[in-house]
Amino acid sequence: xxxxxxxxxxxIQLADLIVKAANEAYSFKQDCQELRCKAEKLAALLxxxxxxxxxxxxxxxxxxxxxxxxxxxxxxxxxxxxxxxGILKRIFTIIPAAAFQKSSMQLENCLGDVSWLCRxxxxxxxQDDEYLGLPPIAANEPILCLIWEQxxxxxTGSLEEKSDGAASLVSLxxxxxxxxxxxIEEGGVPPxxxxxxxxxxxxxxxAVRAIGLLGRDAESVEHIVNAGVCAVFAKIxxxxxxxxxxxxxxAVSELVGNHRKCQEHFAQNNIVRFLVSHLAFETVQEHSxxxxxxxxxQMSSIHSVLIASNTSPNPNDQRTAQYSEExxxxxxxPLGNQAPNAMANMVDNMxxxxxxxxxxxxxxxxxxxxxGRRNSSTTKRNHQHQGQVSLxxxxxxxxxxxxxxxxxxxxxxLWQLSKESLNICRSLTESRALLCFALLLENxxxxxxxxxxxxxxxxxxxAEKHPDLRRTAFKPTYPAAKAVVEKLLHVIEKADxxxxxxxxxxxxxxxxxxxxxxTRVIKPLxxxxxxxxxxxxxxxxxxxxxxxxxxNYLCDVxxxxxxxxxxxxxxxxxxxxxxxxxxxxxxxxxCYVAINVPDSETLAExxxxxxxxxxxxxxxxxxxxxxxxxxxxxxxxxxxxxxxGTRGFH
Numbered sequence: 001x002x003x004x005x006x007x008x009x010x011x012i013q014l015a016d017l018i019v020k021a022a023n024e025a026y027s028f029k030q031d032c033q034e035l036r037c038k039a040e041k042l043a044a045l046l047x048x049x050x051x052x053x054x055x056x057x058x059x060x061x062x063x064x065x066x067x068x069x070x071x072x073x074x075x076x077x078x079x080x081x082x083x084x085x086g087i088l089k090r091i092f093t094i095i096p097a098a099a100f101q102k103s104s105m106q107l108e109n110c111l112g113d114v115s116w117l118c119r120x121x122x123x124x125x126x127q128d129d130e131y132l133g134l135p136p137i138a139a140n141e142p143i144l145c146l147i148w149e150q151x152x153x154x155x156t157g158s159l160e161e162k163s164d165g166a167a168s169l170v171s172l173x174x175x176x177x178x179x180x181x182x183x184i185e186e187g188g189v190p191p192x193x194x195x196x197x198x199x200x201x202x203x204x205x206x207a208v209r210a211i212g213l214l215g216r217d218a219e220s221v222e223h224i225v226n227a228g229v230c231a232v233f234a235k236i237x238x239x240x241x242x243x244x245x246x247x248x249x250x251a252v253s254e255l256v257g258n259h260r261k262c263q264e265h266f267a268q269n270n271i272v273r274f275l276v277s278h279l280a281f282e283t284v285q286e287h288s289x290x291x292x293x294x295x296x297x298q299m300s301s302i303h304s305v306l307i308a309s310n311t312s313p314n315p316n317d318q319r320t321a322q323y324s325e326e327x328x329x330x331x332x333x334p335l336g337n338q339a340p341n342a343m344a345n346m347v348d349n350m351x352x353x354x355x356x357x358x359x360x361x362x363x364x365x366x367x368x369x370x371x372g373r374r375n376s377s378t379t380k381r382n383h384q385h386q387g388q389v390s391l392x393x394x395x396x397x398x399x400x401x402x403x404x405x406x407x408x409x410x411x412x413x414l415w416q417l418s419k420e421s422l423n424i425c426r427s428l429t430e431s432r433a434l435l436c437f438a439l440l441l442e443n444x445x446x447x448x449x450x451x452x453x454x455x456x457x458x459x460x461x462x463a464e465k466h467p468d469l470r471r472t473a474f475k476p477t478y479p480a481a482k483a484v485v486e487k488l489l490h491v492i493e494k495a496d497x498x499x500x501x502x503x504x505x506x507x508x509x510x511x512x513x514x515x516x517x518x519t520r521v522i523k524p525l526x527x528x529x530x531x532x533x534x535x536x537x538x539x540x541x542x543x544x545x546x547x548x549x550x551x552n553y554l555c556d557v558x559x560x561x562x563x564x565x566x567x568x569x570x571x572x573x574x575x576x577x578x579x580x581x582x583x584x585x586x587x588x589x590x591c592y593v594a595i596n597v598p599d600s601e602t603l604a605e606x607x608x609x610x611x612x613x614x615x616x617x618x619x620x621x622x623x624x625x626x627x628x629x630x631x632x633x634x635x636x637x638x639x640x641x642x643x644x645g646t647r648g649f650h
Contacts, residue, residue, distance in 0.1 A: 004058050007065045008050045014072035015043035018079055025082035031100040032079055038107040039075070042068070045114040052118070056155040059187045060120070060148045064113045067137055071106045078103055109136035147172065147182055154191035162195050163203035166210050173213035180214045189214065189227045197232045204236065204244045212251030221259035229255070230269040237274035242398050242406055249275060249409035256416040263421050272417060272427050278410040279436045281395060282403065404445050411440065411451035418458040422469065425462040429473035429480075434459070438483040441499070442490070453491075453502035456484065460509035464546075474513045485510070485521075492524045495532075501539050504528070508543025516557040519565075522547060526562055529570035529586070534579050541574070541585035548592040559596035568593065568606045575611055584624055587615055591627070591634035598641045609638045 022036035046068070049061065081095055116135035138144040146168075153165035169188060173180040183189075189211070196207040211229060215221040236248045252271060256263055266272070395403075414433065418425050428434065437452040444452060463470040474481045484506075491503040507521060514521055528540040544567070547558040562568075567589075574586035593600075594608055603609075612635040615621050621631070 004061060005050050007062055008046055011065055011069045011072055012043055012046045012050070014069065014076055015039045015046065018072065018076050019043070021076060021079040021083070025079060027082045028095065028100065029082075031104075032082055034104060035075055035079060035100070035107065038104065038111060039072070042072075042107060042111055042114060045111065045118060049114060049117050057148075057152040057187070057191075059151070061117055063186075064110075064117055064135070064137055068110045068114065071103075071110050075103045075107060112136040141182070143172065143179055144182060144186070147179070147186055147188070151183070151186060151188045151191060154188070154195060159200050159203055162191075162199060163206055166192060166195055166203060166206035169210045170206055170213060173210055177216055180216055180220065183210075184214055184220055184223055189224055189229075193227055193229060193232050197235065201241050201244060204240065205247050208233075208236070208244060208247045208251050212247070212254040215251075215255040215258050218259040218261075221255050221262055224255065225259075225262045225265050230265050230271065233266075234269040234271055234274065237271065237278070242395060242402055245278065246402070246406045246409045249278070249406070249413045253409070253413040253416045256413070256419075260419065263417055263419075263424060266417060267421075267424050267427070272414070272424055273431070275410045275413050275417075276428065276431045276433045276436070278406055279414065279440075280432045281407075283407070283436050283439055284432050404448065407440065407444065408447040408451055411437070411448055411455055415451050415455040415458060418455055418462070420458075420462065422462055422466055425459050426469055426473075428455075428459060429463075429469065432480075434473070434480040434484055438480070438487045441487045449499055450502075453499045453506075456488070456506045457502045457509075460506040464509040464512075470510075470513060474510055476513060476515060476518075481513075489521065489524065492528070495524075495528060495536075500536060504536070504539040504543050508539075508546045511543070511546035511558075512552055514547075514554075516554050519561045522558060522561045523565045526565040526567040526570065529567060529574065534582050537574060537578070538582045538585055541571075541582065541589050545585060545589050545592060548589060548596060550592070550595065555592065556596045559593045560600075562589070562593055563597060563600055563602050568602055568608060572606060572608070572611050575615065580620065584621070584627065587621065588626060588630060591630045594634040594638045595630075598637045603638070604642045609635070609642050612638060 016039075018039040019036050022032040022039070025032040046065075078095070078099055113135040116133070134142060134145050150165040150168045150172075153161050157165060169183055169192070173183060192207045192210050196204050196211065199207060211224060215224050233248050233252060237245050240248070252266060252275075256266065398406075414428065418428060433455075437456050440448050440452045441456070442449075460474075463474055474484075476482065476485075488503045488507050491497050491499050492507065504525065507525070522544065525540045525544050529537055532540070544558075544562060546552065548555050548562060552558065571586050571590045571593075574582050575590060578586060590608060590611065594603060594612065597603070612631065615627075615631055616635060621627055
């Protein structure tokens with residue numbers, strides 16, 4: 001309120017100065033008197049607005065006050081020029097005749113704007129039912145008044161009216177990016193966040209959806225994050241209704257997708273942990289064949305965590321878990337079949353019996369205080385436990401379609417959050433997320449499968465760039481890593497799914513994690529080089545390049561596997577007849593194989609040396625930066641072992 005009165009004080013003072021300056025004018029007196037009359041009316045209306053400006057939503061008033069202040073400044077400068085009372089001053093003071101007409105028209109528009117403010121700011125008793133119309137300030141942007149009206153409803157309306165107002169803003173933000181910008185500029189984000197935090201189910205859903213639609217660019221997302229969206233979304237994901245939680249997950253994916261720098265803000269508010277919890281709900285619980293680790297055991301790796309809470313689709317892991325259970329069962333516990341906590345229970349029982357044998361005595365004040373605190377904390381814990389049980393029951397009672405939608409949106413949000421973020425990817429690999437993605441990749445609905453595959457692409461891409469994450473999260477012996485690889489290979493071997501390309505990318509990113517004996521990974525990729533779509537063949541070539549590159553410690557072994565799987569023949573066809581998008585990665589792969597295994601008899605029989613020499617004569621291949629040094633090196637290395645005119649092993 002004080003800030004608004006302060007903003008209105010400046011245009012009021014300017015209007016009073018115009019009145020005074022118009023009375024002292026020596027030239028254009030009639031025009032100045034016309035401007036004086038309008039300035040007097042404007043000052044009176046501004047004072048009326050200042051007296052009645054107790055509305056919570058003050059953005060229209062501030063905007064009109066700012067526009068009015070600019071017009072009054074120009075008008076005052078014009079009237080001051082009319083103070084010249086000498087002949088020479090009048091000659092050298094140039095005042096266009098159209099300037100008074102322009103100022104008069106601008107003041108008239110300001111009168112219309114402030115009059116509209118007076119009608120809007122009036123109490124409900126003073127307002128009539130007639131349409132208030134549009135102020136002149138909204139002549140070029142008619143939608144501005146509608147935005148003001150809906151945001152004002154978000155401030156002062158009932159819960160139902162607020163929900164309708166948020167729904168209207170959803171329609172506006174969806175229809176036009178410019179409208180979304182206006183909603184943010186006119187202060188629509190704070191009341192939307194308040195409705196998302198305190199409103200009903202429908203109101204929360206509309207408010208969250210509007211926020212997701214408003215974050216169309218980095219600047220808008222930055223504004224929304226600074227307004228406190230992370231804390232509000234975290235609260236909903238923890239305690240809200242599943243339908244609203246699903247929309248929140250979608251909104252997170254939209255905001256993060258449009259502004260990558262806000263990832264850490266969401267992670268710091270436990271958004272990642274809540275999303276993983278929703279993803280794991282009724283996903284990993286069904287696979288509980290891992291042995292249960294006792295509290296005394298130290299779970300220092302993801303393998304131990306998964307053994308404690310998840311399952312293994314691999315029979316070898318089941319046998320390992322069974323062996324662990326049998327081994328642990330052979331060690332006799334001091335309490336027999338009782339659990340380790342039985343000792344504590346026994347001590348409590350003995351203490352209780354000791355208390356019963358002691359003569360009763362009245363407790364002192366300190367004991368009463370301690371008992372009260374203990375009872376209070378116990379009651380608080382009971383309430384929290386009851387809330388968690390109630391939330392779990394509510395989640396279980398939701399429809400399968402809503403549960404599937406929740407999982408899909410959670411996977412979508414985690415996909416966007418994991419892009420190029422080492423910290424978030426590390427959090428995901430240390431949780432149940434990897435196993436969830438692996439299971440959903442096979443058993444989920446179409447959207448869930450797609451988003452899970454894309455999330456694995458981003459996580460494995462980060463692991464490819466960071467060896468520490470790759471070694472800790474994708475160690476071949478870890479159950480979650482084994483499950484991910486098994487599902488990825490299953491999709492690649494079938495080669496008839498929309499998930500094929502993401503799975504190829506993920507396997508390629510994990511190339512350095514596979515052992516020399518893992519030939520089953522390379523053979524399906526080589527098979528995709530033959531008679532596949534250009535995009536599939538390109539991705540398969542790129543993935544195989546990561547196996548055979550000289551930076552891979554096992555490049556020689558993997559290159560031999562590519563040759564034995566018939567890769568040389570397929571690569572020659574792609575180099576000669578493939579499209580450029582496939583030709584370049586195929587030629588790179590052929591070069592790596594030739595460098596790693598130059599003495600291969602198969603390469604000699606397939607006349608790979610001739611292919612390389614032909615490639616050296618192609619301008620578009622020589623100009624490719626990735627082939628600039630690789631192609632000549634492969635050609636020279638192959639010449640050391642093979643002769644152009646002779647086939648056979650050398």
